[in-house]
Amino acid sequence: TPRGPPACVPVPQAPAGSNCYSCCCPPVCSCIWTDWIDVSYPNASHANGGDYETFENILANNPSWVCEKVENISCRAEKFPNIPIENLGQKVECSIDKGLICNNKDQTITGPIPMPVCLNYQISVCCTPNIPECLPSTTTHTTTTPSSSTVSTVSSTPTSTTTPVPTPSESPSSTTTSTTIPPSSTTTSTTVPPTSTTTVSSTVSTPGTTTTV
Numbered sequence: 001t002p003r004g005p006p007a008c009v010p011v012p013q014a015p016a017g018s019n020c021y022s023c024c025c026p027p028v029c030s031c032i033w034t035d036w037i038d039v040s041y042p043n044a045s046h047a048n049g050g051d052y053e054t055f056e057n058i059l060a061n062n063p064s065w066v067c068e069k070v071e072n073i074s075c076r077a078e079k080f081p082n083i084p085i086e087n088l089g090q091k092v093e094c095s096i097d098k099g100l101i102c103n104n105k106d107q108t109i110t111g112p113i114p115m116p117v118c119l120n121y122q123i124s125v126c127c128t129p130n131i132p133e134c135l136p137s138t139t140t141h142t143t144t145t146p147s148s149s150t151v152s153t154v155s156s157t158p159t160s161t162t163t164p165v166p167t168p169s170e171s172p173s174s175t176t177t178s179t180t181i182p183p184s185s186t187t188t189s190t191t192v193p194p195t196s197t198t199t200v201s202s203t204v205s206t207p208g209t210t211t212t213v
Contacts, residue, residue, distance in 0.1 A: 029134035031071040031126035038078065042104065042118040051118045053100040067127035068135055070096045077119040090119060099123055 039061040043049040053075075059065055075085050075094035085092050091106040102118035109116055128134055 029129060029131065031069075031128055033072075033074075033126045034067070034124050036076075036122040036124050038120070038122045041120055042102065044104075044115060044117045047105055048103075050103040050105075051100065051121050052102070053121055053123045055099045058099070066130060067125060068130050069128040070125045071128060072096065072126035073099070074124045075100050075121055076123075077121055079119065085121070088119065092118075092121065094123070096125070099125075 037053060037058055039057050040052045042051040055067070055070070073094060073096050075092065077083065077085060077088055080088060085094060089108075089110045090102065093101040100121050100123050102121060104117050107116040107118060113119065
């Protein structure tokens, strides 16, 4: 029997009355803005201090905070929420990679306060929804695994079997090197001087007797 169409369920993000189903409408993956976050406060008595609304500090202050991917960020000063931070006269970093960083040592006596101290800032981030269909797919990394098998097959080919085995007729060529050593040790035996022999003869003449020694 032929199979029926896949079962469809209404999409929760779809507007009411749209008659949109999960099998025909993609999920809404637009980033969602958080409330204003303020976990750090600048200390005017420390020149090396500042205001640090970083993602690391936010997670340390609230371990349950989850933001799969920060797509956008908005930063503002608590006392001047309607003034852009670039118009406040302070050196502030506001990025989707770190969050907000403001160092007291980087400030000068200008702007809305007559002190070289960071203002208290707040941030709001726009996070990707924690939905599998909205998160980056990791299947592209698994497709690269078969390429490693091709490397192992190339390295396993025994190239040493192609080297020629020397034939017995080639073995005499190695004996010619041993005959080139001259026997120089025989010349030293001729330097031994001959031993000298001395014969002493004396003749004593006596009457009637002759003795030779």
